[in-house]
Amino acid sequence: MVITGPFSSGKTEFIGSISEIDVVSTDTRVTSEAESKVKGQTTVAMDFGRITVDDDLVLYLFGTPGQRRFDFMWEILAEGMLGFIVMVDSTKPETFREAKSILETFRAYAPTPYVVVANKQDLPDAWSIDELRIALRLEPGVKLLGCTATNKESVKEVLLQLLYSIVEEIEKTG
Amino acid sequence: MPLQGNLRDFSTTQLLNLINLAGKTGTLAIYEGVRTNEKDVNGNFRQVPGAERARVAFKAGKLIAAQLGTQDGNLVSVLNKSGKLTDDQARIIRERAKNTSDKALALLLINANYVSQRDIVASVQQHTLDCVYNLLTWAEGPFRFEDNVLPGNDRIVVPINLENVIIEGARRIREIEQLTSHLPNLDMALKFPENPREKFKGIHLSVEEWRVVSFVNPRNTIRQIAKANNMSEIEIRRIVYGLEQAGLVEIVAPPGVSGAPRPGAGSTPTPQQVRAPNVEKSVVERIINRLRAPGG
Numbered sequence: 450m451v452i453t454g455p456f457s458s459g460k461t462e463f464i465g466s467i468s469e470i471d472v473v474s475t476d477t478r479v480t481s482e483a484e485s486k487v488k489g490q491t492t493v494a495m496d497f498g499r500i501t502v503d504d505d506l507v508l509y510l511f512g513t514p515g516q517r518r519f520d521f522m523w524e525i526l527a528e529g530m531l532g533f534i535v536m537v538d539s540t541k542p543e544t545f546r547e548a549k550s551i552l553e554t555f556r557a558y559a560p561t562p563y564v565v566v567a568n569k570q571d572l573p574d575a576w577s578i579d580e581l582r583i584a585l586r587l588e589p590g591v592k593l594l595g596c597t598a599t600n601k602e603s604v605k606e607v608l609l610q611l612l613y614s615i616v617e618e619i620e621k622t623g
Numbered sequence: 624m625p626l627q628g629n630l631r632d633f634s635t636t637q638l639l640n641l642i643n644l645a646g647k648t649g650t651l652a653i654y655e656g657v658r659t660n661e662k663d664v665n666g667n668f669r670q671v672p673g674a675e676r677a678r679v680a681f682k683a684g685k686l687i688a689a690q691l692g693t694q695d696g697n698l699v700s701v702l703n704k705s706g707k708l709t710d711d712q713a714r715i716i717r718e719r720a721k722n723t724s725d726k727a728l729a730l731l732l733i734n735a736n737y738v739s740q741r742d743i744v745a746s747v748q749q750h751t752l753d754c755v756y757n758l759l760t761w762a763e764g765p766f767r768f769e770d771n772v773l774p775g776n777d778r779i780v781v782p783i784n785l786e787n788v789i790i791e792g793a794r795r796i797r798e799i800e801q802l803t804s805h806l807p808n809l810d811m812a813l814k815f816p817e818n819p820r821e822k823f824k825g826i827h828l829s830v831e832e833w834r835v836v837s838f839v840n841p842r843n844t845i846r847q848i849a850k851a852n853n854m855s856e857i858e859i860r861r862i863v864y865g866l867e868q869a870g871l872v873e874i875v876a877p878p879g880v881s882g883a884p885r886p887g888a889g890s891t892p893t894p895q896q897v898r899a900p901n902v903e904k905s906v907v908e909r910i911i912n913r914l915r916a917p918g919g
Contacts, residue, residue: 502913503909506906506909506910508913509815525834526837529837605914612907613911616904616907616908619903620904
């Protein structure tokens, strides 16, 4: 599964909350002054986490770099993905347009199921799910889920919702 | 009389040494070896020249030009390969300057501010070196050195001191030997380690390394991963070596293989990972059950 979204939307935290291994992260210092005010490091090449299902089945979670200048990695990450999750920071409306653009880009890469996640719903200035659906211009059928990426149960619920969509897709096409 | 023989008897490094020391001028051609039924004094089947694999020119003991048989070595391709011209620019220039010599084209490109003279010299030099470093690893094949045969006057040539080429070539051959000895069997597979450690944080993978990582799966052999990513054996060996040394991957035998090379490596199937994976519903349900389980 691929976890994507704008810079600082919470992708690394999302993977870290559910992965049974330390997230293999390739964070490096940010170079943009504006971005460095938000956080000191950002993901350059990849984050990946792992969930062992049983002896011969492992689910890998891959996080994409958040900054546009690393978007050459996205297509590589999109290859072979089961589904994808678009993370949106609910407190940063200035990133909504970017989130929508990333969503469209990944939809063009592969016709796999996806869900949109409204992260940081625990913060006081977070936009509500309904407001976000309008802001992101999401069709009614698209799953938009509230989440707190640092909370394991919240992350698990998002993954389950995506997996349910994948099952539906298999039943529809199979 | 031209100097001729086979690289298995007289290596490329020895040939370059000879040309350097004797200060020779001429062109070395290396061919595909077509086996005959005759044997030489060492018991090897004799080879006669087949298709040309490479052509390297020297002037007064200096390397001045090189081209591999399969490559289009004209200036536009060389500048495109070095990133000085985009694919679109290269296509347009090829269309508009079909019958223009490399030297005339170089002048046009410099005057039009597409590239500088320095860009052209550096790109041609790098192209020549890449070709020669490649053929330095060839272990056999008929060769023929023709005295005083040189590329046409319309080609751009950049003289390069052969001593440095021989030293760097020897270093690369040693590296290949070491990498091959470390990973002799490309029919092994890769898996992620059980417990990646803290030290992995801060690692910055290159695009090529990431391409390999994205295919890590015990069912994909290293040879298959190389084929899927259009990498040579030495490129994949170098990347796998780096990833393994960093602790990001482990080398394992693929299912049903106990460390021995798999037969029929020539007919390599495509790796398991494809753009749109064909996943069974039961597999997804197993993941769902795992996540739903208490403590999951």
